[in-house]
Amino acid sequence: MPKITVDGKTIDAKDKQMVLQACLDAGIELPHYCYHPGLSIPASCRICLVEVEGIPKLVPSCQTPVRDGMVVHTQSPKAIANQKQVMEYLLVNHPLDCPVCDQAGECYLQDYSYEYGRSESRLEEPKHKKPKKDVGKHVVLYNDRCIMCTRCVRFTREISGGSELYIDGRGHKEEIDIFPGRPLDNKLSCNVVDLCPVGALLDKDFLFKQRVWFLKRVPSVSPVDAGGENIWLEYNEGRIYRIKPRYNPDVNAWWISDDTRHSYHIVHDENRLKQAMKLQYGTQVPVAYDTAVSEAIAGLQKLKAESGEGSLYAMLSPMMACEEAWLLIQAIRSIDPKAVLVLGPVPSTGEDEVFYNSRTKQETFRIKAEKVPNANGVRRVMQMAGGPTATFDEFTAGEAAHLKALKGGWIVGGYHSQWLPKTLPALFKRGFKVVQDILPSAISESADILLPSATWAEKDGTWENHQNRLQAFVAAITPADGTRREGDVYYAMLDRKGQYHAPSVRQEMGSPFAEVTIPSEDAEEPAFEFVEL
Numbered sequence: 259m260p261k262i263t264v265d266g267k268t269i270d271a272k273d274k275q276m277v278l279q280a281c282l283d284a285g286i287e288l289p290h291y292c293y294h295p296g297l298s299i300p301a302s303c304r305i306c307l308v309e310v311e312g313i314p315k316l317v318p319s320c321q322t323p324v325r326d327g328m329v330v331h332t333q334s335p336k337a338i339a340n341q342k343q344v345m346e347y348l349l350v351n352h353p354l355d356c357p358v359c360d361q362a363g364e365c366y367l368q369d370y371s372y373e374y375g376r377s378e379s380r381l382e383e384p385k386h387k388k389p390k391k392d393v394g395k396h397v398v399l400y401n402d403r404c405i406m407c408t409r410c411v412r413f414t415r416e417i418s419g420g421s422e423l424y425i426d427g428r429g430h431k432e433e434i435d436i437f438p439g440r441p442l443d444n445k446l447s448c449n450v451v452d453l454c455p456v457g458a459l460l461d462k463d464f465l466f467k468q469r470v471w472f473l474k475r476v477p478s479v480s481p482v483d484a485g486g487e488n489i490w491l492e493y494n495e496g497r498i499y500r501i502k503p504r505y506n507p508d509v510n511a512w513w514i515s516d517d518t519r520h521s522y523h524i525v526h527d528e529n530r531l532k533q534a535m536k537l538q539y540g541t542q543v544p545v546a547y548d549t550a551v552s553e554a555i556a557g558l559q560k561l562k563a564e565s566g567e568g569s570l571y572a573m574l575s576p577m578m579a580c581e582e583a584w585l586l587i588q589a590i591r592s593i594d595p596k597a598v599l600v601l602g603p604v605p606s607t608g609e610d611e612v613f614y615n616s617r618t619k620q621e622t623f624r625i626k627a628e629k630v631p632n633a634n635g636v637r638r639v640m641q642m643a644g645g646p647t648a649t650f651d652e653f654t655a656g657e658a659a660h661l662k663a664l665k666g667g668w669i670v671g672g673y674h675s676q677w678l679p680k681t682l683p684a685l686f687k688r689g690f691k692v693v694q695d696i697l698p699s700a701i702s703e704s705a706d707i708l709l710p711s712a713t714w715a716e717k718d719g720t721w722e723n724h725q726n727r728l729q730a731f732v733a734a735i736t737p738a739d740g741t742r743r744e745g746d747v748y749y750a751m752l753d754r755k756g757q758y759h760a761p762s763v764r765q766e767m768g769s770p771f772a773e774v775t776i777p778s779e780d781a782e783e784p785a786f787e788f789v790e791l
């Protein structure tokens with residue numbers, strides 16, 4: 259392992275690591291714009307130049323590999339003069355619009371200007387203005403804020419692969435653009451917003467919605483497919499404002515899909531179910547939540563008493579947390595020990611969407627075809643519970659003897675889209691049904707008892723992704739008025755004290771759930787590994 263000395267301090271570096279990354283890993287701040295560990299290294303912005311003993315000129319630290327015994331100076335008069343000159347050059351035409359810029363508060367240009375820039379501009383001529391451009395479905399470009407770091411261009415070539423962005427013109431006329439008729443319209447497009455170190459590329463969805471310093475965040479996992487992309491849910495005063503990628507080298511690296519990024523809209527959807535209902539004389543009428551839960555339990559107990567064991571079912575949803583699935587199984591089996599467990603529909607688009615580096619043709623990202631986050635986890639919990647089970651197809655066909663005996667049960671939805679087959683299967687029409695869901699559907703409208711439930715952003719839990727990786731997620735906000743976390747309902751059914759507490763349930767479930775840890779909410783961006791492209 260090479261050792262280098264930076265400003266008199268000896269640090270350990272990794273083989274093949276660049277000086278900049280070694281410094282960042284060791285907690286030594288070095289300004290950088292064009293460098294990103296997930297992209298190729300053009301060394302074009304020049305702000306990271308440092309002095310290396312034995313080399314007569316300044317070298318770009320982002321592109322200079324470490325060498326054992328290397329002595330680096332980041333604060334020498336030559337290095338500091340370069341930082342100041344680069345900052346002055348970058349700010350020559352930069353508009354002073356921080357008060358209305360979405361990036362303010364998390365802008366590298368602001369930070370470095372404060373740290374390394376001059377207090378006043380020496381430019382006397384008017385600034386060169388460039389127009390704002392709509393470059394894609396989700397992304398807008400404020401061209402005069404751009405510092406030409408080319409991160410966005412490299413992303414569309416090296417990760418999303420469509421090469422939609424390019425550099426037009428030369429010199430002070432240089433600007434980022436799209437080709438006519440070819441907008442930035444791929445399913446990873448908004449990653450360029452995260453990559454842009456200034457406020458040039460912005461997500462239309464977040465534009466002018468909230469100042470970033472008001473946002474708090476919790477670690478979470480994408481609800482839109484089986485990929486399990488790691489995310490931060492960013493919220494303020496009971497409202498989610500945006501989703502950002504959370505670095506995980508084994509799952510999604512630095513990137514997330516646009517579907518993941520905009521999935522939080524479901525939490526504040528105006529169609530959310532928010533009133534518990536019960537069926538009375540053929541019509542659903544509003545009822546207090548506690549009454550609905552008591553009547554649901556009483557209805558199932560009555561069925562079991564009339565028809566015996568094996569007359570109830572629980573349809574578990576692949577949107578549920580593993581802990582909730584576990585609790586529902588305990589709850590339904592406390593009424594009917596032979597209750598049949600069914601895994602609800604697992605929607606799929608058929609094929610994964612795969613992205614490639616346009617030059618090397620290497621795979622860079624994959625959006626899973628399975629459009630639910632936890633089919634694997636619920637299957638695992640069902641297996642742990644044992645007893646009679648059925649697949650969704652077996653259940654809807656209803657031909658097996660143990661399914662013909664079913665008289666009613668508990669159905670969990672929670673899907674972000676209409677999840678039922680077009681024709682409502684006969685078994686759904688038959689018998690007493692309790693339905694927990696977040697959006698109206700044919701099944702919620704025909705429920706004997708309807709219990710509005712919480713979205714993933716309003717509860718804690720664990721999902722298992724397609725790699726069989728168990729990942730915990732944390733509630734950002736409390737459940738919307740009129741809704742309840744499924745876990746709280748099951749706690750009530752099981753006569754448990756207190757409120758649903760995912761970590762305690764995981765301990766009960768034993769291995770491997772007991773070993774699941776919650777990612778730290780205070781985590782800064784993790785130290786980046788060097789990625790060989």
Ligand code: SF4
Nearest residue numbers: 404405407408410454
């Ligand atoms: S738009 Fe942003 S990411 Fe793209 S080159 Fe300009 S500053 Fe860099």
Ligand code: FES
Nearest residue numbers: 301303304306320
């Ligand atoms: S970060 Fe090194 S030259 Fe841009």
